[in-house]
Amino acid sequence: DIQMTQSPSSLSATVGDRVTITCRASQTISTYLSWYQQKPGKAPKLLIYATSTLQSGVPSRFSGSGSGTDFTLTISSLQPEDFATYYCQQSYNTRFTFGLGTKVDIK
Amino acid sequence: QVQLQESGPGLVKPSETLSLSCNVSGGSMSNYQWSWLRQAPGKGLQWIGYVFYTGSTNYSPSLKSRVSISIDTSKSQFSLKLNSVTAADTAIYFCAAYDVIHGSFDPWGQGTLVTVSS
Numbered sequence: 001d002i003q004m005t006q007s008p009s010s011l012s013a014t015v016g017d018r019v020t021i022t023c024r025a026s027q028t029i030s031t032y033l034s035w036y037q038q039k040p041g042k043a044p045k046l047l048i049y050a051t052s053t054l055q056s057g058v059p060s061r062f063s064g065s066g067s068g069t070d071f072t073l074t075i076s077s078l079q080p081e082d083f084a085t086y087y088c089q090q091s092y093n094t095r096f097t098f099g100l101g102t103k104v105d106i107k
Numbered sequence: 108q109v110q111l112q113e114s115g116p117g118l119v120k121p122s123e124t125l126s127l128s129c130n131v132s133g134g135s136m137s138n139y140q141w142s143w144l145r146q147a148p149g150k151g152l153q154w155i156g157y158v159f160y161t162g163s164t165n166y167s168p169s170l171k172s173r174v175s176i177s178i179d180t181s182k183s184q185f186s187l188k189l190n191s192v193t194a195a196d197t198a199i200y201f202c203a204a205y206d207v208i209h210g211s212f213d214p215w216g217q218g219t220l221v222t223v224s225s
Contacts, residue, residue: 001168032210033210034209034210034211034212036152036212042217043201043203043215043216043217043218044152044201044212044215045215046211046212046213046214049206049209049210049211049213050209050210053209055211055213087151087152089152089211089212091210091211094165095154095167095168096154096205097154098151098152098153098154099151100151101151101152
């Protein structure tokens with residue numbers, strides 16, 4: 001299986017901060033990468049697919065980039081509702097795998 | 108707008124079979140690969156498998172020997188069976204729609220907690 005490694009596993013930030021989360025694949029996955037946001041007690045919510053395409057309704061402060069094995073999710077100006085856990089997911093092959101998550105909490 | 112809702116027992120005994128259903132509303136069942144995923148308490152997300160509207164399936168290699176996913180398009184429903192469960196199968200189980208074009212899971216059901224305990 002393709003292993004997805006996220007870093008950091010957690011971070012503390014302040015409203016207004018620029019936040020960057022990294023996801024690294026154990027082999028090339030082209031741009032077959034999605035990002036999800038999950039809040040406690042809720043299902044994951046799709047933010048970005050195909051590395052950089054924003055899902056409808058997702059604020060433009062979220063952006064994604066990368067290709068091959070290295071990818072990033074950036075929140076340009078952190079808002080109170082963005083404190084959550086973020087997961088990356090590869091769909092390069094149909095044995096879909098996720099990163100272990102990055103928890104963003106309040107500093 | 109497609110919506111999904113899981114249903115099934117919240118408690119299953121060890122060695123027995125976990126059975127869940129997911130009701131799909133608001134869309135055609137031919138547009139997605141209907142998936143099950145799970146999340147152990149405090150842990151990350153694990154894909155279990157999917158079923159297409161034709162009935163063809165694809166399962167995670169780590170669970171393949173114990174899992175079966177089926178679909179009933181007449182009822183707009185798909186189902187998960189996981190046999191020989193242990194405490195390690197305790198998790199929140201989510202059903203979700205996998206979009207082949209986007210390569211992503213959206214939307215998701217709200218999730219249902221299944222505890223394996225005697």
